[in-house]
Amino acid sequence: MSKHAPMGLPGDAELRLIRIYRKVVECGGFSAAEVELGISRAAISMAMKDLETRLGLRLCQRGRGGFALTDEGAEVYQASLQLLAAMEGFRTRVNGLHAWLKGELNIGITDNLVSMPEMHITHALSALKDRGPEVRINIRMIPPSEIERGVLDGRLHAGVVPALKTLPGLTYLPLYEETSRLYCAAGHPLFLADPITAEQLAEHDAVVPAYAQSPTIKAQHEWLNPTASATDREGVAFLILSRRFIGYLPTHYAERWVLSRQMKALNPEAWHYVTRYSAITRKSGPPNLVLEAYLEELNHLISGHSRAR
Structure with a gap:
């Protein structure tokens, strides 16, 4: 874009456009942002063009190739988070009076x-x-x-x-201490086995967490055969319920399936760990x-x- 005069302090109109832009970025595109914003895709497109004109910057690529931020657009997004957080901090502090x-x-x-x-x-x-x-x-x-x-x-x-x-x-x-145990689903070969050895566990596919864990918790996974991973506990539950994997879940989260006999804890006294929140x-x-x-x-x-x- 052509050389642009430095931007002044944003007013209500600019703040509205910045909020729309933030939501578009967080939704990953215009279409997904329609529902969140409650305005049409055409209105979102006009708002983006207006913001780009006011800033003198190309913020994103849109078209058949999909939605993608430019380098300048990524910088503006990070700046918008700081701006809106600072405004909310100001409002909260004044209201605190x-x-x-x-x-x-x-x-x-x-x-x-x-x-x-x-x-x-x-x-x-x-x-x-x-x-x-x-x-x-x-x-x-x-x-x-x-x-x-x-x-x-x-x-x-x-x-x-x-x-x-x-x-x-x-x-x-x-806040909390959360106990997790090793589970399998009804229909899995280990569901009716008792007792179960570590060697038996290693013979079956297991789902392991893809998020950070403490060394103590990692040690509980050493005997497993990790052939799948999940970024959250719901993903772990999905794979356990497929009857093809074993994996650790918090007891409070697994309880609904245990009560309906869809899941069972394996050697609960041996295979468990505690997470503090x-x-x-x-x-x-x-x-x-x-x-x-x-x-x-x-x-x-x-x-x-x-x-x-």
Whole structure:
């Protein structure tokens, strides 16, 4: 594009276009963004052309070859995340000057924790809404590494991740201990076998996690024959239920299939491990009454659960 004058501070019109652009990038194209944005593909296309004209940059390639960001488009996307996060931080801080809770709480959560029996996250969110009915809650189900990055750069106010490592810029609040066991499905050769040796396990195909694990957890997979992998626990469950694979699942997540006799834990006393989960927040973050209220409710629930043990 031709030489363009430096851009001034974005106004409401530019912010609207930037929000549309962010959603298009996160959806991977115009068509997928239609449903999320609630506007037509033609309107999205016009908005993208308008934003490119205002910025003087070509942001993306679109056409028969599909949707793809240009180098400049990728830079603008990252800048848009910082801009919108800073605006939300400003709004949350100003709203914190009032006596009531108002603003957003953006949380990143690791997949398949909703069936944890303690339900600390769910109950804390409910209590937060009691204290601030106008609080808007946004949950993103994403991998732990993305949650950590989101909390560190301010896109997320809090996250829930497995406590595999600690990063210096984050504060950790212990939440859960999750037990996982080795399962097979009804119809698998090991379903009726008892007892089962490690050598027998190695004779059968296994699905292993493609996400980070602690050395202790990795050791539990050493006896397995890894012929498949999955990026989340739902993917592991899919393959186990195919009756062709064995694999580890959290007990609370597998319970529905165990109760219906579709799955069985193999040598549960021997083949199991524990994963600890923590709520994370950024150290020395800006004042945020919504986040503080949520953490207060979490701490209250955790303390009550500990006393009840």
